Amino acid sequence: xxxxxxxxxxxxxxxxxxxxxxxxxxxxxxxxxxxxxxxxxxxxxxxxxxxxxxxxxxxxxxxxxxxxxxxxxxxxxxxxxxxxxxxxxxxxxxxxxxxxxxxxxxxxxxxxxxxxxxxxxxxxxxxxxxxxxxxxxxxxxxxxxxxxxxxxxxxxxxxxxxxxxxxxxxxxxxxxxxxxxxxxxxxxxxxxxxxxxxxxxxxxxxxxxxxxxxxxxxxxxxxxxxxxxxxxxxxxxxxxxxxxxxxxxxxxxxxxxxxxxxxxxxxxxxxxxxxxxxxxxxxxxxxxxxxxxxxxxxxxxxxxxxxxxxxxxxxxxxxxxxxxxxxxxxxxxxx
Amino acid sequence: xxxxxxxxxxxxxxxxxxxxxxxxxxxxxxxxxxxxxxxxxxxxxxxxxxxxxxxxxxxxxxxxxxxxxxxxxxxxxxxxxxxxxxxxxxxxxxxxxxxxxxxxxxxxxxxxxxxxxxxxxxxxxxxxxxxxxxxxxxxxxxxxxxxxxxxxxxxxxxxxxxxxxxxxxxxxxxxxxxxxxxxxxxxxxxxxxxxxxxxxxxxxxxxxxxxxxxxxxxxxxxxxxxxxxxxxxxxxxxxxxxxxxxxxxxxxxxxxxxxxxxxxxxxxxxxxxxxxxxxxxxxxxxxxxxxxxxxxxxxxxxxxxxxxxxxxxxxxxxxxxxxxxxxxxxxxxxxxxxxxxxxxxxxxxxxxxxxxxxxxxxxxxxxxxxxxxxxxxxxxxxxxxxxxxxxxxxxxxxxxxxxxxxxxxxxxxxxxxxxxxxxxxxxxxxxxxxxxxxxxxxxxxxxxxxxxxxxxxxxxxxxxx
Numbered sequence: 001x002x003x004x005x006x007x008x009x010x011x012x013x014x015x016x017x018x019x020x021x022x023x024x025x026x027x028x029x030x031x032x033x034x035x036x037x038x039x040x041x042x043x044x045x046x047x048x049x050x051x052x053x054x055x056x057x058x059x060x061x062x063x064x065x066x067x068x069x070x071x072x073x074x075x076x077x078x079x080x081x082x083x084x085x086x087x088x089x090x091x092x093x094x095x096x097x098x099x100x101x102x103x104x105x106x107x108x109x110x111x112x113x114x115x116x117x118x119x120x121x122x123x124x125x126x127x128x129x130x131x132x133x134x135x136x137x138x139x140x141x142x143x144x145x146x147x148x149x150x151x152x153x154x155x156x157x158x159x160x161x162x163x164x165x166x167x168x169x170x171x172x173x174x175x176x177x178x179x180x181x182x183x184x185x186x187x188x189x190x191x192x193x194x195x196x197x198x199x200x201x202x203x204x205x206x207x208x209x210x211x212x213x214x215x216x217x218x219x220x221x222x223x224x225x226x227x228x229x230x231x232x233x234x235x236x237x238x239x240x241x242x243x244x245x246x247x248x249x250x251x252x253x254x255x256x257x258x259x260x261x262x263x264x265x266x267x268x269x270x271x272x273x274x275x276x277x278x279x280x281x282x283x284x285x286x287x288x289x290x291x292x293x294x295x296x297x298x299x300x301x302x303x304x305x306x307x308x309x310x311x312x313x314x315x316x317x318x319x320x321x322x323x324x325x326x327x328x329x330x331x332x333x334x335x
Numbered sequence: 336x337x338x339x340x341x342x343x344x345x346x347x348x349x350x351x352x353x354x355x356x357x358x359x360x361x362x363x364x365x366x367x368x369x370x371x372x373x374x375x376x377x378x379x380x381x382x383x384x385x386x387x388x389x390x391x392x393x394x395x396x397x398x399x400x401x402x403x404x405x406x407x408x409x410x411x412x413x414x415x416x417x418x419x420x421x422x423x424x425x426x427x428x429x430x431x432x433x434x435x436x437x438x439x440x441x442x443x444x445x446x447x448x449x450x451x452x453x454x455x456x457x458x459x460x461x462x463x464x465x466x467x468x469x470x471x472x473x474x475x476x477x478x479x480x481x482x483x484x485x486x487x488x489x490x491x492x493x494x495x496x497x498x499x500x501x502x503x504x505x506x507x508x509x510x511x512x513x514x515x516x517x518x519x520x521x522x523x524x525x526x527x528x529x530x531x532x533x534x535x536x537x538x539x540x541x542x543x544x545x546x547x548x549x550x551x552x553x554x555x556x557x558x559x560x561x562x563x564x565x566x567x568x569x570x571x572x573x574x575x576x577x578x579x580x581x582x583x584x585x586x587x588x589x590x591x592x593x594x595x596x597x598x599x600x601x602x603x604x605x606x607x608x609x610x611x612x613x614x615x616x617x618x619x620x621x622x623x624x625x626x627x628x629x630x631x632x633x634x635x636x637x638x639x640x641x642x643x644x645x646x647x648x649x650x651x652x653x654x655x656x657x658x659x660x661x662x663x664x665x666x667x668x669x670x671x672x673x674x675x676x677x678x679x680x681x682x683x684x685x686x687x688x689x690x691x692x693x694x695x696x697x698x699x700x701x702x703x704x705x706x707x708x709x710x711x712x713x714x715x716x717x718x719x720x721x722x723x724x725x726x727x728x729x730x731x732x733x734x735x736x737x738x739x740x741x742x743x744x745x746x747x748x749x750x751x752x753x754x755x756x757x758x759x760x761x762x763x764x765x766x767x768x769x770x771x772x773x774x775x776x777x778x779x780x781x782x783x784x785x786x787x788x789x790x791x792x793x794x795x796x797x798x799x800x
Contacts, residue, residue: 037428038385038737044430077388079589097589132431135403137410142735149733153726160722201668201741205675208726208745212679212719216686219715249682249689252630256623256678260671263619267612275667 010296017183017293024186033189036196036271037099040136042074047096047117048127055096058121062098065116069109074099074194075271099271101194105131150181150204157211165218168301176214176294180207184285188278196271199278202257206286209253213290217246218298235306236299243295250290257283337765338702344769351766355644358651376654381440383424383666383737384589386613389440390448392455392586394579401432401577409575410435413458414736416571420454424664424737435579438589440664452586457565459581461535463488463573465518465553467525470538481526486510486517488574495571497563498554506555506567519550534573535581616670623674627681635688637776641763642684648759649680649751656747664740672741676748679723683756687712688778695780701768709761716756723749 035041049058059076066073077097105113110131118125154177161170184203188195221242225235233241257279264276339347360366366373383389396406410427417425417437426438437458442451465486491514498507510518521530522543532539532555541555558566624646632639657663687708694704727746734742767777 038426040428077589079391079587130431132433135406135410135429135431137407137414137427137429138735139407139411145733146730146735146738149730152729152733156725156729157722164718197737198668198671201738202671204730204738205672205741205745208723209675209679211726212723215719215722216715219718249686252627252682252685253675253678256627256674256681257671259626260619260623260674263622264616267615269612272612272616272667279671 009292010300013288013292013296017179020190021182021186024189027189031192034101034192034194036194036199036274037074037134038136038197039138039195040134041103041194042099042101043103043105043131043133044097044099045113045131046129047098047121047123049094049096049121049123051094053121058096061120062096062117065120066098066100066113069113069116071113072101073270074101075269099134100131101270103133146200150177150207153208154178161218165222166302166305168298168305169218171301172294172298173211173214175297176210176289177207179293180210180286180289183289184282187281187285191277191281193274193278193281194271195278196275198275199282202275202279203282203285206253206257206282209250210286210290210294213247213250214294216250217243217295220246234299235302236296239295239299239302243291247291254283254287339765339769341769341771344766347766351644351763355647358648362651362654376651376658379658380654381424381662381664382613383664383669383740384426384438384440385666386616387441387610388589389438390442390451390455390586391439391589392437392458392584394435394437394459394581394584396429396432396434396577397580398577403432405576406432406435409577412575413437413572416568417454420568421662422454423662423740424666426736441588453565454568455586456581456584457568458572459579459584460569461533461537461573461581462575462578463492463570464533465521466531466533467521469529469531469540470533481524484517484521484524486514486521488570489576490514491517492570492574495567495574497567503556504560504563506558506563506570507552508555508570509552510550515550518553522550534569612667616667620670620674624677627678631681631685631688635692635778637767638688638778641760641767641777642681644763645684645755645759646677646680649677649755652751652754653747656751657744660743663743664737666737666740668737668741669744672744672748676745676752679748680752680755683712683716683752684760687756687760691778692780695778701778701780705764705768713757716753720749720753720756724753 037044047058047062049055055078059078062076063073076099079095079097102109113131114125114128117123117128154174157173157177158170161173181203185195188199193199217239221239224238224242261276261279261283264272264279267273267276338344360375361373362376365375365378398405406429410429413435414425414427417427417439422439424440427435429435437455439451439455442448466483468481468483491510492508493511493514494507494509496507496509498505525543528543529540530543532541541553555563555566628639628643628646631642690708690711691701691704694707695701699707724746727742727749731739731742731746764777
C-alpha cells in the first residue's frame with residue numbers, strides 16, 4: 001500500500017496525456033490542424049492603396065473589416081515605396097499584403113470581405129485582389145526528414161542511456177521525447193493555435209533541453225545510488241529526491257522562455273502572438289514531461305527491477321550471505 | 336583550482352579588460368579604416384524577413400491549369416536554388432495557382448541590393464530546353480527536313496552545377512536516363528553539328544564535338560564567371576514544372592510584418608527600428624538576460640560581474656562564429672534559440688556556484704569547495720553539452736528552411752556554453768579569488784566563525800535545550 005502514492009501520479013499523468021492525445025486525434029480528424037503561413041496554411045490577398053493614403057489608417061481599416069467578417073488575420077506586409085534596386089521607379093500606389101488564417105474562402109465570403117474593406121477604406125473593390133490559399137514550398141519530404149532527425153536523436157540517446165545507465169534509462173529518453181512532441185502537437189491541435197516554424201523550433205530546442213536536464217538528474221542519481229548502496233531507499237524515491245535538486249538550475253530556462261513569450265505577446269502581430277502562445281505551451285509540456293513523466297517512468301521500471309533482484313536474491317542463500325556481508329561492510333564506515 | 340599570486344592576477348585582469356574592450360569594439364562599434372569601413376560583427380548579421388522585411392519578387396504563373404503537385408515541386412526547386420546560393424531563409428510560396436512570391440532578407444556584407452535584385456530577376460527567364468533545330472528558323476522556314484526533337488529541363492534534367500577542371504570553369508547539365516538517350520538522339524540528328532540551348536525566348540548555338548561519347552551530361556564552356564553563375568541559375572530555374580512570367584515580375588522591397596502603427600520605410604536602417612517585431616523580440620532577449628543577471632547579483636553578489644563578463648565573451652564568440660557562416664540569418668526562431676541557449680549557460684553557472692556555496696557551508700575551505708565543485712560538475716557538463724551539440728548537428732543536417740539556422744545557432748551556443756563553463760568562468764573565478772577580501776564577496780559567503788565563537792554557540796544551544 002505504501003507504494004501506491006508514488007505510482008499514483010504516474011498513472012494519473014499517463015491517463016491525462018492519453019486523454020489529451022486521443023482528444024486531439026478526434027479534433028484532427030474533424031477539424032484538421034491549423035498551420036501558419038510559414039508552413040503553407042492560411043490565405044493571402046492584396047489591397048492596393050494610394051501612395052498618399054495614411055498607412056496606419058488603412059491597416060486599421062482592414063483589421064476592422066476582417067473582424068466584422070469574422071476572419072482572423074495573421075500578418076500584414078507593406079510593399080515599400082523604395083527605389084533601391086535596378087530600374088525601380090517610384091510608384092504612385094503601394095500594396096498591403098494581408099495573410100489570414102482561413103483557407104478555402106468561399107466566393108460569398110470573399111465578396112463580403114472585399115466589400116467590407118472597400119467600404120472601410122473608400123476604395124474601389126477592384127483594388128482588392130481575390131483571396132487565394134497559400135501553397136508552401138515545404139514538402140512533406142522536408143517534414144519527414146525533420147521527423148527522421150528527431151528519430152535519429154532519440155535512437156542515439158537510447159544507445160547512450162543504455163550504456164551509461166541501463167536499458168530503462170535509454171527507454172525513458174525515447175518515451176520522454178515522444179511524449180513531449182506528441183503532447184505538444186496534441187495541445188496545439190486542441191487549442192487551434194496555428195503551428196509555424198517558430199513553434200517547431202521552440203519545441204525542438206526545449207526537447208533537447210529536457211534531455212540535458214534528464215541527463216543531469218540521471219547522472220546525479222547514478223552517483224547517489226553508488227554512494228548509498230546499503231540504504232533501503234527505493235530507486236523511484238531516490239530519483240524523486242535527486243530530481244528536486246538537479247532541476248533547479250533549469251528553472252532559468254523555464255523563466256527565460258516564459259518572460260520572453262510574455263513580452264512577445266505585446267507585438268501587435270497575430271502570427272508573433274500565436275508563436276508566443278505556442279512557446280508557452282511547449283514550455284508547459286516540457287516541464288510536465290521532465291518533472292513527472294520521464295523520471296516517474298524510469299523510477300517505476302527501476303523499482304520493478306529492484307523488486308525482481310530482491311526476489312531472486314532471497315531464494316539463493318549462498319548469494320544472500322555474500323550480499324549481506326557486503327552490505328555490513330559498506331555500512332561500517334557510515335557508523 | 337589554484338589562485339594566482341596578486342601581481343599575476345593584476346596583469347591578467349588588465350589583459351582581460353583589454354580583450355573585453357577589443358571584443359566589444361569589434362562586435363558592436365563600426366570602425367573606419369583607411370581602406371574601408373568595418374561595420375562591426377553585429378551589423379554583419381543577416382536579419383530575416385519575418386523581423387525586418389526585405390526584398391520580394393512576385394511572378395505570375397503562366398502555365399494554364401497547373402496542378403498543385405507541379406506548383407509545390409516547382410517552388411521547392413526555386414527554394415533549393417536560392418538556398419544553394421546562400422539564401423538559407425528564403426521564403427518561397429505560391430498564392431493559389433496564380434502567382435509565386437519569393438522573399439529574401441535585406442542584403443548584408445558583400446551582397447548588395449543589385450546582386451539580390453538580379454538574382455530575383457533571373458526567376459522567370461523561361462523554360463529550359465535543348466533542341467536539334469534552331470527555334471527561330473524552325474518556325475519560319477518550311478524547308479527544314481530535320482524532325483525537331485526537344486529535351487525539356489523539367490522532365491529530363493537531373494542536376495545543373497558549375498564545375499572546375501584545371502582552372503577551367505564550366506556548367507554541367509546532367510541528364511536522367513531518358514534524357515541521356517534523348518540528348519544522344521538530338522546530337523545524332525543535329526544538322527551542321529550544332530544543337531540549340533533554349534531559355535524562354537532566348538536561344539544559343541552549341542557546337543557538338545565529334546569525339547563526344549558520354550551523353551549523360553552536357554558541358555557549357557567559354558562563358559565569363561559572372562554570366563556563368565547567372566546562366567546556371569537560369570537553367571536550374573528553367574527546369575521547373577510551371578512557367579513564371581519574368582518580364583512583368585514585380586521586384587521591390589517590403590517592410591516587416593507591420594502593426595497598425597508602423598510605417599514602411601525606404602531606408603533599410605530605419606526599417607530595423609520601425610519594426611515592432613524586431614524591436615520587441617530583441618528587447619525581450621535583452622530583458623531576459625538582464626533579469627537572469629539580476630538574480631545572480633541578488634543571490635551571489637559580486638559573482639554577477641563574473642557572469643556578466645563571461646556572457647559578454649560568449650556573445651563575442653557567438654557573433655564571430657556566426658560571422659563565419661555567411662548564410663546564417665537571425666529570425667524570430669533563432670532569437671528563441673538564443674533565449675534558451677543563453678539561459679542554459681546561466682543555469683550551468685548557477686549549478687557551479689550553488690555547489691561551491693553548499694560545499695563551503697559544509698565546512699570546506701573556499702579553495703577546496705571550488706575544486707570539488709569544478710570536478711563534480713565537469714563530467715555532467717561535458718555530457719549534456721556534447722548531447723546538445725551533436726543533436727543540433729543532426730537536426731541541422733536534416734532540417735529545412737529557418738529550422739536549420741536554429742539548429743546551427745543552438746549547436747554554436749552549446750559549444751560556447753561548454754567553453755564558458757569549463758574555461759572562462761573558472762579562469763575569471765581564479766582571478767577573482769586571487770585578490771584578498773574578494774574571495775568571499777565573490778560568492779556572498781558568510782564569514783566563518785572561529786573556534787571560540789563555535790564553542791560559545793554550542794554552549795548557548797545546550798542551555799536552551
